[in-house]
Amino acid sequence: MSYNYSIVIAEDEKAIRSIMKMVFEANGFNVYSARNGSEAMMLITSKCPDVIILDLGLPDMDGFKIIKNVRQWSEIPIIVVSARSLERDKVNALELGADDYITKPFGTAELLARVNTAIRHSLSLKAMKKTDTQTEFKIGELTVDFKKKRVLINDEDVHLTQNEYKIVALLSHNAGKILTYDYLIKNIWGPNLQSDNQILRVNMANIRRKIEKNTAAPEYIITEIGIGYRMNEE
Amino acid sequence: MKPQINLKKTALDVLITSGFVIGAILLSFILKITDNTSASAPMIFILSVFLVSRFTHGYIYGILASLSSVLIVNYIFTYPYFELKFTLSGYPVFVMCMLVVSIATSTIITQNKQQEKTRIESEREKTRSNLLRAVSHDLRTPLTAINGACSVMVENDDFISKEKRIKLLNEIIDDSGWLIRMVENLLSITRIDAENARIVKNQEAVEEVVADSVSKFKKQYPTINIIAEIPSELVIIPMDVILIEQVLINLLENVVIHSNTATEIILSVNIMSDCVEFSVSDNGDGISDDVLAHIFDGYFNKTYEKNGDTKRSMGIGLSVCNTIIRAHGGTMSAKNKKSGGAIFTFTLPAGEE
Numbered sequence: 336m337s338y339n340y341s342i343v344i345a346e347d348e349k350a351i352r353s354i355m356k357m358v359f360e361a362n363g364f365n366v367y368s369a370r371n372g373s374e375a376m377m378l379i380t381s382k383c384p385d386v387i388i389l390d391l392g393l394p395d396m397d398g399f400k401i402i403k404n405v406r407q408w409s410e411i412p413i414i415v416v417s418a419r420s421l422e423r424d425k426v427n428a429l430e431l432g433a434d435d436y437i438t439k440p441f442g443t444a445e446l447l448a449r450v451n452t453a454i455r456h457s458l459s460l461k462a463m464k465k466t467d468t469q470t471e472f473k474i475g476e477l478t479v480d481f482k483k484k485r486v487l488i489n490d491e492d493v494h495l496t497q498n499e500y501k502i503v504a505l506l507s508h509n510a511g512k513i514l515t516y517d518y519l520i521k522n523i524w525g526p527n528l529q530s531d532n533q534i535l536r537v538n539m540a541n542i543r544r545k546i547e548k549n550t551a552a553p554e555y556i557i558t559e560i561g562i563g564y565r566m567n568e569e
Numbered sequence: 570m571k572p573q574i575n576l577k578k579t580a581l582d583v584l585i586t587s588g589f590v591i592g593a594i595l596l597s598f599i600l601k602i603t604d605n606t607s608a609s610a611p612m613i614f615i616l617s618v619f620l621v622s623r624f625t626h627g628y629i630y631g632i633l634a635s636l637s638s639v640l641i642v643n644y645i646f647t648y649p650y651f652e653l654k655f656t657l658s659g660y661p662v663f664v665m666c667m668l669v670v671s672i673a674t675s676t677i678i679t680q681n682k683q684q685e686k687t688r689i690e691s692e693r694e695k696t697r698s699n700l701l702r703a704v705s706h707d708l709r710t711p712l713t714a715i716n717g718a719c720s721v722m723v724e725n726d727d728f729i730s731k732e733k734r735i736k737l738l739n740e741i742i743d744d745s746g747w748l749i750r751m752v753e754n755l756l757s758i759t760r761i762d763a764e765n766a767r768i769v770k771n772q773e774a775v776e777e778v779v780a781d782s783v784s785k786f787k788k789q790y791p792t793i794n795i796i797a798e799i800p801s802e803l804v805i806i807p808m809d810v811i812l813i814e815q816v817l818i819n820l821l822e823n824v825v826i827h828s829n830t831a832t833e834i835i836l837s838v839n840i841m842s843d844c845v846e847f848s849v850s851d852n853g854d855g856i857s858d859d860v861l862a863h864i865f866d867g868y869f870n871k872t873y874e875k876n877g878d879t880k881r882s883m884g885i886g887l888s889v890c891n892t893i894i895r896a897h898g899g900t901m902s903a904k905n906k907k908s909g910g911a912i913f914t915f916t917l918p919a920g921e922e
Binding site for chain 2: 337422440532533537539540543549550551552553557558559560561
């Protein structure tokens with residue numbers, strides 16, 4: 336363990352903040368915790384952490400403002416903490432550039448896993464930018480061949496339509512990350528399509544019938560209910 | 570918002586008032602032409618005043634209707650026709666009748682409405698206090714257990730073996746987990762607008778909701794075998810997806826908590842003519858009859874609490890399910906299968922209502 340990842344935790348509830356601090360310190364992180372938005376902004380700009388955990392309900396500052404501000408100068412992964420019932424907030428945070436969200440109340444194991452995924456993801460993104468873009472994406476029996484624009488299951492072409500391929504390719508490029516319904520629709524059908532999830536749903540249902548063994552228990556493309564879709568990583 | 574509603578109400582009342590008065594004029598005219606007598610005109614106008622008082626809000630419209638009726642009857646339907654004359658015999662009696670009819674009717678109607686309102690209010694208050702009592706009751710048991718376990722560990726730190734401590738800590742995790750789930754359930758109810766029991770529905774794909782619920786459930790209970798049977802075609806119906814997921818997870822958890830012997834759960838979705846039917850069935854020991862009778866109003870009837878273990882009553886969970894499904898315009902039922910085990914079924918309407 337030569338390098339310790341650093342993390343900024345912005346959470347106003349003391350009990351939750353100290354538990355998070357304990358969990359991350361026990362796992363070898365350098366933890367900086369903030370009680371409110373301005374403290375968080377100060378720590379983020381001065382410490383330049385590897386990952387940020389941000390509660391959207393901070394008392395002094397709108398969490399969205401922090402995301403916007405950070406995204407102007409940095410790609411530090413941000414994990415948003417929010418209540419279950421506020422889907423709209425999660426979608427907004429993701430669209431502003433947050434990397435992931437976790438719903439209160441959460442388990443510590445889940446939190447740690449999300450943070451590790453986000454860090455790994457940001458590292459591989461950095462690495463990818465240095466080399467060339469990916470030529471293929473592989474998970475389980477699924478292969479996405481970006482050069483030939485094909486999707487294979489067990490090396491058999493599954494014959495996706497053009498839009499279906501575009502959806503799978505977009506999700507694969509961002510494997511592990513949630514893409515919101517709006518983001519997907521804008522990138523596949525362009526900005527002029529009225530934001531109607533129906534067309535995306537139908538395409539997704541068709542894709543699942545072609546690549547998944549059981550549509551009631553998908554292995555590859557996971558639905559984040561009310562938010563969007565995510566391609567599994569491993 | 571409010572002035573707009575009031576304006577709309579006033580407009581409607583004015584419309585009703587003028588409608589009935591004009592109706593009375595027309596009817597009297599028709600009778601006058603056909604029978605060539607206006608004897609029945611006052612009767613018709615008294616009826617119209619009664620109807621106006623019945624269907625409008627407050628006294629004002631009824632009084633307006635009676636005054637205008639007096640004038641109209643005087644002007645059009647009593648001799649000398651098309652002339653106002655206030656010296657006719659019996660005229661004050663007629664005016665008095667009109668006013669008494671309108672004021673008396675309005676008073677009765679207003680009183681009735683008031684009574685209905687208080688009745689609904691007290692019903693709601695009763696439900697609320699029942700729920701509150703049940704919640705406090707259900708909170709107390711796990712909180713007492715957590716408190717006890719912590720005290721034991723603090724006070725006897727030197728004598729408690731590691732295994733014993735781990736056991737106590739695991740009990741704390743279980744109890745607090747149960748508390749969290751119950752609070753989530755209660756929060757779900759607050760998503761339903763208390764006044765109209767309305768919810769915000771979006772078009773959602775059934776297979777995605779089922780898949781997500783199953784995967785969340787599996788994370789928590791990896792040992793139970795669960796089979797999801799969904800239709801091969803894509804089904805999209807309107808629902809509040811967070812709430813329906815809560816219902817599915819509650820029903821799945823209910824199997825784990827309740828039926829001690831269940832090893833397999835089948836979650837199946839069937840398309841009916843005008844609705845979609847979801848069912849959760851298990852191969853456990855089923856539900857006893859006295860529990861079955863009150864299964865969805867758990868917190869109103871705690872009579873089946875024989876073992877004293879309220880944690881297993883799941884009362885709130887199932888009544889929350891029922892509330893959510895009813896708010897969606899669907900129905901919910903529970904029964905025992907002939908082959909053993911319980912089956913919970915609910916339906917959601919397929920189209921917009």
